[in-house]
Amino acid sequence: MFEVLELSDRYKKVLTIVVEDYIRHAEPVGSRTVAKRLKPPLSPATVRNIMADLEELGLLSQPHVSAGRVPTEEGFRYYVENLLEAEPLSEKARETIERAFESEEIEDLSELLRITSRLLSHMTGFPSVVSAPKIGSERLLKLDFVPLGRGLVLVVAVTEAGIVVNRLLKIPASVSPEALERLAQYLNQKLPRLTLEEARDELLREIEAERKFLDTLFEELEEGEGPSEPIVEGISRLLDVPEFKDVERLKELLAAFEEKNIFLKIIERCLGSHGVQVLIGAETGLGAPRNLSAVASPYYRDKCPMGGLAVIGPMRMDYSKVVPVVDYTSRIVSHLLDKFLPRT
Template sequence: MTEPLGGLKELNERSREIFRQIVETYLETGAPVGSRNLSRQLPMTLSPASVRNVMADLEAMGLIYAPHASAGRMPTHAGLRMFVDCLLEIGDLSTREREQIQRQMTAEYTRQGVDEVLSEASGMLSGLSRCAGLVVAEKQINRIKHIEFVNLDNGRALLVLVGEDGAVENRVVNLPEGLPPSALIEAGNYLNARIRGLTLHEAKERINQELKEKRDLLDELTKGLIEAGLAEWSGGREETKSLIVRGRAHLLEDLKAIEELERIRLLFEDLESKKELVRLLDLADEAEGVRIFIGSENQLFSLSGSSVIVAPFRDNDRNIVGVLGVIGPTRLNYARVIPVVDYTAKLVGRLLT
C-alpha cells in the first residue's frame, strides 16, 4: 500500500464524506464497503459510478484499498491514522461512568494496594473496550526497609532491596574492578544509614546529592559500587518492568483468516517475553496524554495488524512510572476507548501519589 500523498485539506466535502463512511463501516463491521451500498448511505445524492470515481481518487492517495479484486474498499493504516487525527469525534465519559471507574479503582487500592489497583485497571480497560488491557509499570518498593549487597562470581553482586511492606527486589550489579569484599558491607551500611523509610526516588535523590557533597566519606571504588546500584534502581531494562495483561481472549474474537491467527500468536509470544516494554514507556514519554499506534506504523509487539492506545501515569514528581492502555484490532472503537484510557491513567496517577 502507498503512503497518503496528501492530507485532509486535499479532500472536498464529497470525498471526505465518502471516506468517513468507508472508515466508519469498517470500524463497525470489519468488512469492505462497495460503491452501491455507499451511494445509499451518503447524506447526498450520488450515483454508484460517481462514488467509484471518488473511491479511485482516495485509493490513489493511499487512504483506502481493496482487500481482493472483487471486494469493496477498506481504509489503509494510513487512512485510519488520518481519520483518527482529523475526522474522529471523540466522545466523553459520562459522570456516572467516571464515578463508577473511580469507585472501583479506589476500593481496590484501599483493600489491596498498588499491584492490585494496576491489575484492576488492566481488567477494567479490557472489559470496557472488549480488547486486551495492558499495564506496564516500573517495579517499585514503596518505602525501603533494608538494602544489602551479596557477592556473586565474575565481578558481580546481588543488590537486595527489602521494603517496609515485606516486598523484596533483587538486581544484579557489576562490581568496579579491584573492589575489596569489605566494600560491599561498607556500601550497604552507608545506604542503610541514609535511606530507611524513603521511596526509591527519594533515596536516589538523597544519595546522589550526598555523593556530590561528601566524596571524602567513601573511597572511589565503594562510591562506584553505590553509583552502580543507583543506576540499577533507575530501571530502563525489561526485567525491571512488570507487565499486566487482562482479556487476551478478546484478541481471538472475530478472527477472519489464518494470517490473523498467526499475528495473534506472535503477539502472545511478544507479551510473554515482555518484548519492547521499555520502548513503550519511552514512546509514551514523548507526549503528555494518549498515544495511538495504528497497525504497521509502529512495530510494537509485532503489531502489523493491531492498534495500541496508551497513556502514561506519573508519580509525585511528574516522572512517568508506567503506561496503561489497550491492544486490539485496528477496527476498535477509538472514540470510546481513547477517553477511557485517558481518564483511567489520570486516576491511577492520582491514586499512586
C-alpha cells in the same frame, strides 16, 4: 505526509464512513453503502471516483477487484489525527470505572495495577497492559548488598512505598564483602528522603574510591521497570476478532504476545508525551501481525509520569470509544497513586 495532505470535506466524509463502517463490520465497504450514508447524498459513481482517489493517496485499499475498500494503516492514521470524534464517556461508564477502584480489596500498589488492567480489558473488549512505576523518582528506604561470589553481588533496593527491586551486578575483584557491608551502612545513613538521582549526586561527590561502582549501581537501578512484569489481561479476547480467525495470523499473534517486554516498549513510547497516544500498525513495534493498534496513556504522580497503561486491539478498533476509556482510567489511577506511594 499528513501534515501537508489536505482533503476536501467531501473526501473527509467518504473516508470517515469507510473507516467507521469497517470498524463495525470488518468487511470491505462498497460505494453504495457510502452513498446511502452521505448527507447531502452523492451518486455511487461519484463515490467510487472519490474512493479511487483516496486509494491513490494511500488511504484506502481494495483487497479484491470486485470488493469494496478498506482503510490502510495510513488511512487509520489520518482518521485518528484529523477526523476522529471521541464519544464523551457516559455516566454509566464513569461509574463502572470509579466503582472498580472503590473496592476494599485494593490494599497495595500491585492490586491497584491488576484491577486497572482487568478493568481496561473489560471496558474495551481488548487486551490491556499496565506497567509498574519506575523507582527513579521514589525515595529510597534501604539498600542491601548480598555477595554471591565470583565477582557478583545482589543489590536489593527498598523504597518508602514498599517497592522492592533486585539487581545482579558485577563488581571489581578488589571490592571485598567487608567493603560492601561498610558501603551499605554508609549508604543507608545517606538514603532517607533521597531519590536515586539525589543519592547518586551526593555520594559521587563524597566517595572517590567507589565512584565507578556506584555509577554502575545507580544507573542499573534507574533503568529498572519496577517490582514486576507488566500486567496483561484479556489476550484471549482477540481470538473472537475476525482478523485472527486465520490459523497463520493467530500463530503470529500468539508469538508476538509471548514476550511481555514488547508491551513495555509500547508503554515507554507514551511516557514522553502528555495524554493518550494512538499507535497504529507498525508504530506499535509489535512486528507481525501488523494489523494491531494500541491506545496508550501514562499515569502520573505530581505531574511526573510513573508508568503507563494501554489497550491493544485490531487496527479497526473503535477509537472513539477506546480513547476516552483509557484517558479516564489513567486519570483515576493518577489520582489514586498517592494512596500507595505516600509522600514523605
